[in-house]
Amino acid sequence: MGALTDYLADLPEPEQRALRHVTDLARRLAPDAEEGTSYGMPALRLGGRPLVGFTAAKGHLSLFPFSPAVVDAVRGDLEGFSLSKGTIRFGVDQPLPDAVVERVVALRRAELEG
Template sequence: MGTVEDYLGGLRPEQAHALRRVVELARGLAPDAEEGTSYGMPALLVGGRPLIGVTAAARHLSLFPFSPAVVAAVAPDLEGFSLSKGTIRFTPEAPLPDAVVEQVVRLRRAELGA
């Protein structure tokens, strides 16, 4: 797997658009983030450590903050979304709210000490 942009370029347009929005918001708050991979998925890295990862599946998109604590912190703002310990799932038709994505990135950066 290549960079985040390479990955997004291989998706259906509606999937790419929704995930690109997440990545753009993250880059706005973490301009020092570099594209790479973590746990086999496209990710933004800060200081070589994963900030967020994104993937597309057949029926949903996923944001991985690589932190159960971050997912738990934003869970109250994600009623109706599918969550697991380390994943936030959404669809192009029901994208993540910008404020939640921004909070995920802020919290994760704080965990990384960035």
Template sequence: MGELDDYLATLDEAERAVLTGIRQRAQELVPDADQGMSYGMAALRHRGRSLVGLVATRNHLSMFPFSPAVVSAVADDLEGYSLSKGTIRFSVEKALPANIVDRVILLRRAEIDAALD
């Protein structure tokens, strides 16, 4: 286990299920991603850079791709969700669509790879 798994284990069952699904999908798409800390939150990292952070708060769940450009790239497909510069907020009841999760992860991976290559 790592930092993200340890964090997810502290959540209630419904929140844990939603965020664990995102973590599992991220690790399928980016198999070399490892768990660590980024900006004070448990996250997956790719090539030493923050790939995606997942957080549950009292009012919502959040996916942090650590990139305003990635959030902007999917914003038009997230009507009804709360977005900020580097965050996508959602709920257990209105989880992120799988295709959006995939796009966010793949876009962030490509951004990290482009910066390091």
């Protein structure tokens, strides 16, 4: 098991299911990514660099693309979601659209491989 798998296993069922869905989408787009940590959070890493990170906090879940440019690129598709420079927040009752997660991973992967 890896840091991300272990982290997800320790979450309550609703949060685990919601984050697992996002991580499964990310893994499909980056099957060569490895589990690890970045900035102290569970993450998928590509070529030793952070691709996307994931956390569960009280009241929300977060996807971290580690790139303000990636967050800005999907901002228009996330009306009603809480965003900051490097974080996309969502909830069990407000899941991220699959197309947005896929775009985040594709954009971040392009940054890392560019």
